[in-house]
Amino acid sequence: VASNYAGFRQAGRTNVTDAITEQAVAWHLAQQRADMDWEAFALWLDADPRHREAYDAVARIDDLVERNRETLARLVPDAPAAPTQRRLWWTALGGAVAAGLVLFLTLTPREVAAPAQHFAAQHSIRTLRLGDGTRIDLAPASSVDIKGQEITLAGAAAFDVPHRPDRTLLVHAGGIDVRDIGTRFEISGAQTTVLVAVAEGQVALASPNFAQPVPLSAGKRALVDRAAQSVAILPADVREFASWRRGRLSYDDAPLSLVAADIGRYADATVTIDPALAGRRFTGVLTIGDGSRLADNLAQIMGLDIRREADRIRLVARRDR
């Protein structure tokens, strides 16, 4: 399905409300088919309050038509037969509508042909400004490879992408693709989990493991569990957006693996968690400082023990004494 939206241009006249209505209609029609994906539909509904509003409007109109067919058949004149003109254009847009997306732009061949450039941040945050006005704040021990409008991220970064109708930014991170035409979002990757949080606008997440791309709007975050191949959409506090740029790490019910990966970036160490702790979650704020105290602070708050070995830190359950 991911390929459905690559290669289509957003129609110049299509505004946001129209685009959302199109998606609502696509979901409404999809329910007549056997392969309707109800979970994806629920995710779409939850992604933005305007989605539910649009779907309600479409379903209400459909209901009104359904119950008044005979009256309408009398009132609406039969159409004269004539071939449709704009069929090709709408067919092209169709794949994108079916995929349930607002964003469907693509790379031009020229951009793809450009060589990739590698940028890395080592011990401090590094800010990159791209030619199109995009700003990327790279967390320590993180890097990006930039090739045209396609970016591969290792680690964590915050993106501030100015809206430009003629292009989409595509970010690959930990096996998922984030597509965006103008928004602020952050991505933080760990071995097992990838977090994407959106402060403004909307992005679409795609992965070979998803049945369909998942839309993610402002004030929401997605936790992608790479092993379970599942994605959870949760609210996000936009005031805490990329708070690491202001010296603290802020979490709300975050998997411990994600916290450990973040700490590792600032502590210049590999932080791992005991498998027995895999299901544990952390809510709270850690002050980054010089990074060396982060693991101790977390262990103290969560009642864990720490094992250190050269540049490796392991968090384990505390033994009963």
Added chain:
Amino acid sequence: MTADDPPSGLAALYFQYRGELLRFLTARTGDRLEAEDVLQDMWLRLERATDGPIGNGRAYLYRMAQNVVINRLRERQRRAARDDAWHDEAYGTVGGVEDAADQRRDAEAQLIEREQVAQLASAIANLPEGARRAFRLHKIDGLSQSETAERLGISISGVEKHIAVAMKHLRKAMKD
């Protein structure tokens, strides 16, 4: 099992999918309490059902959930319309004429729906050519998507596109 239990397998299906239906309905309505009410309504419907689902039981329950949501939306709108009519009249009524007032309120709700249908008909008549023809065949005459596609000589996704165009226009028209 009692005599009131829904027919073969429906009760089991309901309990099997209750959790995911509640999650779905919470997303669908944006309101956990409303979602629980819908589930309750579904149970009452299942008790009255005379036959079970054909084929996919899960899809059957989801479609029923969707229908209950839209019925409740429609009822809420009707009640709101009736209450408006009631407030207009309340000053002139005294005790003992409640039945008459009730009938008037129902008539008012019907009148409002008739106005909506007229408005809808005019909006459909003003749709772009292709969208109007597809909408007429598929939604009003009740042809399936593939029958509509065949009649118009276009693809099924072409039909969907026309319906999307139609709905965009109708949504705007019905908002005014």
